[in-house]
Amino acid sequence: MSTSAAPVPEGPSGVGEGAPSALQRVFGALRAIPVVWYLTIVLWVWIAAINPLFAEPSGFLAYLKQAAPLAILAAGAFFVLASGEFDLSVGSLVTVCVVVAAAISDGDPSKTWPVIALLFVIGLIVGLINGVVTTIFRVPSFITTLAMLLILDGAVWLYTSGSPKGALADNFREIGRMGIEVPVIDQLPYSVIILVAIGAFSAWLMRRHFGRQVLAVGDNDRAAALSGINVTRVRITAFVLSALSAVIAGILLGGFAGVTAQVGQGLEFEAITAAVLGGTVLGGGRGSVINAMAGALALTALFSWLNLQGVSGAFEDAVEGVIIIAAVAVASYRLREGS
Amino acid sequence: MTTSTPPVAQHPGPAAQGGSQRSAASRFWRALTKTTTGQVYLALIAILVICWAVVAIKGSNLLTIDSITDMLIRSVALGIVAAGQTLVIIGMSLDLSVAWVISLTSIVAAVVMDGSNGNIVPGILAVLAVGAAIGLANGLIITKLRVNPFIATLGVALIIQSIIESNWDGVVEGVAKGFENSLGYSEIGPLPIAVLLLAAVYLAVWFLLRYTRFGHQLYAVGGSEEVSKLSGVRTHRVLITAHVICAVCAAITGLYLASRLGAGSPLVGTDGGYDLESIAAVVLGGTYLLGGRGSVLGTLAGVFILAILDSTFNALEVNAFAKDVVRGVIIIVAVAAYSFRAKGRRVRKIGAGPAATGNAPQTQTQGANA
Numbered sequence: 001m002s003t004s005a006a007p008v009p010e011g012p013s014g015v016g017e018g019a020p021s022a023l024q025r026v027f028g029a030l031r032a033i034p035v036v037w038y039l040t041i042v043l044w045v046w047i048a049a050i051n052p053l054f055a056e057p058s059g060f061l062a063y064l065k066q067a068a069p070l071a072i073l074a075a076g077a078f079f080v081l082a083s084g085e086f087d088l089s090v091g092s093l094v095t096v097c098v099v100v101a102a103a104i105s106d107g108d109p110s111k112t113w114p115v116i117a118l119l120f121v122i123g124l125i126v127g128l129i130n131g132v133v134t135t136i137f138r139v140p141s142f143i144t145t146l147a148m149l150l151i152l153d154g155a156v157w158l159y160t161s162g163s164p165k166g167a168l169a170d171n172f173r174e175i176g177r178m179g180i181e182v183p184v185i186d187q188l189p190y191s192v193i194i195l196v197a198i199g200a201f202s203a204w205l206m207r208r209h210f211g212r213q214v215l216a217v218g219d220n221d222r223a224a225a226l227s228g229i230n231v232t233r234v235r236i237t238a239f240v241l242s243a244l245s246a247v248i249a250g251i252l253l254g255g256f257a258g259v260t261a262q263v264g265q266g267l268e269f270e271a272i273t274a275a276v277l278g279g280t281v282l283g284g285g286r287g288s289v290i291n292a293m294a295g296a297l298a299l300t301a302l303f304s305w306l307n308l309q310g311v312s313g314a315f316e317d318a319v320e321g322v323i324i325i326a327a328v329a330v331a332s333y334r335l336r337e338g339s
Numbered sequence: 340m341t342t343s344t345p346p347v348a349q350h351p352g353p354a355a356q357g358g359s360q361r362s363a364a365s366r367f368w369r370a371l372t373k374t375t376t377g378q379v380y381l382a383l384i385a386i387l388v389i390c391w392a393v394v395a396i397k398g399s400n401l402l403t404i405d406s407i408t409d410m411l412i413r414s415v416a417l418g419i420v421a422a423g424q425t426l427v428i429i430g431m432s433l434d435l436s437v438a439w440v441i442s443l444t445s446i447v448a449a450v451v452m453d454g455s456n457g458n459i460v461p462g463i464l465a466v467l468a469v470g471a472a473i474g475l476a477n478g479l480i481i482t483k484l485r486v487n488p489f490i491a492t493l494g495v496a497l498i499i500q501s502i503i504e505s506n507w508d509g510v511v512e513g514v515a516k517g518f519e520n521s522l523g524y525s526e527i528g529p530l531p532i533a534v535l536l537l538a539a540v541y542l543a544v545w546f547l548l549r550y551t552r553f554g555h556q557l558y559a560v561g562g563s564e565e566v567s568k569l570s571g572v573r574t575h576r577v578l579i580t581a582h583v584i585c586a587v588c589a590a591i592t593g594l595y596l597a598s599r600l601g602a603g604s605p606l607v608g609t610d611g612g613y614d615l616e617s618i619a620a621v622v623l624g625g626t627y628l629l630g631g632r633g634s635v636l637g638t639l640a641g642v643f644i645l646a647i648l649d650s651t652f653n654a655l656e657v658n659a660f661a662k663d664v665v666r667g668v669i670i671i672v673a674v675a676a677y678s679f680r681a682k683g684r685r686v687r688k689i690g691a692g693p694a695a696t697g698n699a700p701q702t703q704t705q706g707a708n709a
Contacts, residue, residue, distance in 0.1 A: 133671055133675065137671075137675040137678070138675065138678035139671055139674045139675045139678060140622065140628040140629070140674065140678075142618070142628060143618075143619065143622050143628065143670060143671065143674050144671060146615055146618075146619065146667075146670075147619075147666075147667035147668070147670045147671045148667065149667075150663045150664070150666060150667035150670075151663065151664045151667040151668065153660075153663060154660040154661060154662070154663030154664035154667070155660075155664060157659075157660035157663075158658060158660040158661055158664070269493060272489070273490070273493070276487070276490050281487075282487045282489055282490070283487075312505065314500075314501045314504035314505035315501050315505055316501065317497040317498070317500050317501035317504070318497060318498045318500075318501035318502065319501075320494075320497050321493075321494035321495065321496070321497030321498040321501075322494065322498065324490055324493070324494045324497075325480055325484070325486055325490065325491060325494040325495075328484075328486045328487060328490050328491075329480070329484035329485065329486050332484070332485040332486065332487075333484075333485070336485070
């Protein structure tokens with residue numbers, strides 16, 4: 001860290017204008033890499049050193065499979081955060097998806113696809129309501145989505161009266177648990193395929209008009225509106241994307257977690273944490289969706305690392321808290337140095 | 340403005356003793372109808388009347404002395420946290436750690452008092468010190484390390500959570516009987532002592548905001564940290580102070596809940612949902628979530644509104660889960676109503692401003708519609 005800080009003053013001062021040495025260029029390139037990737041890679045290497053299984057394809061894919069729901073949620077959270085808003089309702093939406101799917105299909109495989117379609121409709125409606133109330137009725141999104149959290153949680157408990165009914169069909173659960181048989185790596189989990197697809201789709205979206213508009217709206221919604229961006233539409237779309245990501249995460253989580261009314265508890269904070277760990281700036285206007293997803297990979301790796309270290313469940317939270325604060329502090333330090 | 344003057348002229352009759360030209364009554368009326376806080380209180384009265392009517396139709400009475408006392412007592416815990424939360428939100432910050440601070444301090448109270456009346460004062464001091472230390476940590480992380488308040492206080496909450504979970508896993512006995520009897524359950528005249536505590540906290544915070552340099556600077560920092568820094572405000576010091584007071588308020592709530600339960604509990608804060616609920620009360624009270632505007636008296640009204648709704652739901656025997664749904668809807672509707680009015684005001688102001696610059700208003704309206 002201390003060595004890489006050395007070239008910093010030279011960049012802005014114009015000394016490097018002539019010909020930066022190869023070393024400086026290497027340092028410059030290294031500095032351009034977001035902190036989250038260093039964190040992720042250090043954790044990966046460390047975990048692999050303790051547990052060699054992790055370095056094998058099957059072990060690593062198992063880790064990715066475990067990280068997929070959170071990474072997908074982080075991608076959804078990114079769009080909302082980058083547009084300058086919050087979405088606290090995703091955790092309860094995940095719960096709604098799992099509970100509703102179990103209650104309606106009740107283990108009947110033929111209903112799986114209609115149920116999944118229904119879940120997407122629910123997600124669409126929740127996202128639209130979040131977006132419309134926030135933009136058109138001008139309720140701060142923190143409050144809108146907090147109330148949505150209350151409403152969805154209340155609805156789940158009301159619907160299930162405390163203990164969820166029914167069961168998920170086997171072919172529904174396979175989406176989260178199983179994969180395609182591939183020669184070299186044994187099994188390529190569906191959730192990893194979905195994760196990669198969503199990562200690619202999000203990155204593509206961020207390179208299109210919509211992505212630029214999201215960042216512009218998050219940076220300064222007034223300026224964005226005056227330059228002709230339909231701020232309302234951009235923000236509503238962001239909320240819909242976030243809600244849809246929660247539906248996908250819910251479908252995957254339904255596969256390996258049981259049907260309980262607590263499946264999604266706390267996921268909203270974890271998703272925001274992951275996005276922020278990935279350099280997304282709360283308040284909007286800055287960030288990259290791939291880095292946000294990397295934040296989720298880092299967070300999941302952190303949990304596995306803590307497990308391997310034999311850190312007890314209670315202490316795990318403290319380490320998580322410290323690391324999040326430290327990562328954001330480093331990121332904001334670098335942001336100040338850079339600008 | 341001009342239309343409201345004639346009726347005002349008729350008021351001085353009864354209130355002429357006030358001495359000034361504009362009578363106290365008319366000033367009060369203006370405060371009630373023209374300020375956000377006043378309107379929050381009008382909303383509070385409207386909600387009270389509606390709830391009273393609904394409960395009356397069901398054949399019971401919402402406004403007996405007993406149930407009013409009950410509502411007040413229920414407001415104490417949330418009210419004190421919300422007062423502190425108001426300060427940090429006005430400063431454009433946020434404290435998500437309050438629920439865990441409440442749990443931790445309730446335990447600290449039990450541990451330090453250790454069942455003996457002689458330890459009440461050390462217990463109280465220890466609780467306040469713990470609260471102040473956590474608030475200081477929050478404030479330093481947010482200002483010096485420049486970590487977003489949302490993440491900073493969430494991180495601190497996680498740390499406190501694990502301290503609690505690794506040391507205590509159930510109710511912690513030990514709150515002194517004398518303390519339980521005095522703060523928790525005794526009354527002075529008709530008023531429970533706890534309600535007086537609530538009043539004292541609100542009076543103190545109101546005074547801070549209205550009459551001290553700290554209060555004025557806090558509004559400035561919340562309005563624009565950059566501008567207030569450039570005009571010589573020590574912004575970090577102001578924000579750190581706000582966070583310390585907020586955490587101390589949470590600690591007082593922890594103390595109060597410990598006295599009510601007669602014990603410390605690792606879950607008393609989170610079960611009450613004091614983190615998000617206190618923010619909801621602040622916003623319901625008309626404080627602007629993005630800082631710089633708001634009043635602690637509005638927050639008190641917000642707390643009362645939540646308590647009235649709670650009592651009404653109980654009287655109507657509404658399902659506990661349906662309660663959450665209804666409460667969520669009401670919070671959204673209330674805040675939407677405030678921001679609609681705020682939007683109306685803003686548009687008018689904008690319309691008046693750029694009128695001189697020709698076609699500017701057209702783009703402005705487009706912006707407002709977008």
